[in-house]
Amino acid sequence: VSNGPHEPRKPARDDAPLPEPPWSSRRPKPPARPPLSRDAIVDAAMGVLDTHGPDALSMRRVAEALGTGPASLYAHVSGKDELLELMIDRLAAGLQVPDPDPARWQEQVKECIRAVYHAFLAHPGLAAANMGKIPTGPGAIRTIDRLLAIFRAGNLPNLVIAYAVDVLMLYATAYAYEQGVYAERMSAEEGERYLQQIGEYFAALPADRFPNVAALSQELMAGGEGDERFEFGLEMLVAGIASQAR
Amino acid sequence: VSNGPHEPRKPARDDAPLPEPPWSSRRPKPPARPPLSRDAIVDAAMGVLDTHGPDALSMRRVAEALGTGPASLYAHVSGKDELLELMIDRLAAGLQVPDPDPARWQEQVKECIRAVYHAFLAHPGLAAANMGKIPTGPGAIRTIDRLLAIFRAGNLPNLVIAYAVDVLMLYATAYAYEQGVYAERMSAEEGERYLQQIGEYFAALPADRFPNVAALSQELMAGGEGDERFEFGLEMLVAGIASQAR
DNA sequence: ACCTGAACACCGTTCAAGT
């Protein structure tokens, strides 16, 4: 089995493999499929994730998308963990972080954390893998360095800056993970209905045993549509951090 | 196959099955193993998690601990997701939340969030399962209700209370997840060495490309031992929330 | 009603063998 029938979905392109002319029978089996590489594997993994969802992101599916077997990936990547790290680093490398403007540093920080949040939201499955690991890839380092520059324009103690970057990154990642789990299980309409059901359940709880949940059932369910809840936590954190300026 | 040879590890106890006396041949095969139940399954799952770690927490291992096959669990539990929810609810039910003391509400909130954090830290694997789900079990509802009581003593708008509980719970859960992933992969000594290596890597980065990471390499690695970083974020959040009092 | 053995459709990773 060479290749060919493995990827019939994509439309023909200029670099599509031509039929082998019988007279130039020098190389009987040229590997028309591009050779494997770390980048090609990350490309394929991103494609699998975006089109089939986080549950489909397996070494086997990625290999299948490349027209090979799962064992072939291990020549370029030490395992699934490293592949996820490479995917996260590609995500980080794509983030745009502005040059620091001292007068607007708080707003700039919020913009960056929103960008991190939305990036992980766009590729569910990466947020979970980003937790518990200290980023060391070039893309992540670049992003963190530029984010640190903004914080340094805010006249904060260095230790506060370091902790602040950490906690804000965790916040964005964790929130994206949560939203991803939530979105993965149901469509927007189902989510609406689910939230309403939970709200009714809370409101119907025996008020003598759970008086506060019953009293606040409305508010506990509010703001589920947009980014209001995310913005609330972001606001609280940045305000608290800003209060540490010297 | 009845039971008996499936659990040869534990020492003999008073309720160990005695050899069948041949003269009382009424019931040839009394089910000496206690019948399955939701509680028994949750017990066994907690045992598997605590003694063998989160990676070992599979339906098959839980069934094995109960001396049966995995299919038997599905008569009492709809699947692994529900089992995890039941485990989380047991965790929540064990949390102690004090009666509200209006003068100390901020400190009381911090105590509660610390308790949530430490509870998830003690049972790694549950934190990840707690994200993206709205808790509805009796244990979780009870805990949330008592936590809401403390917030209501703080004279905050109802919407702020609702968002605050949410964001603080997410913070505690996410931080515990992160710490759990970190602790799972290495011992305390290995963690120490790992952090030091990362610190050296950061300090050795080309200062012209990553000036801020290089300059702050010390601070970026600080406070990894204790709960300083967790406390920092908790402080920022509670301070920000308290500033919303009317 | 509760339990079970066996199977289904997957995983990540390893390894000897090929080129």
Next chain:
DNA sequence: ACCTGAACACCGTTCAAGT
């Protein structure tokens, strides 16, 4: 050096069959 088929040791879940 790079790639591969086949296998290993697992998963969660289903289902017909038993009692």
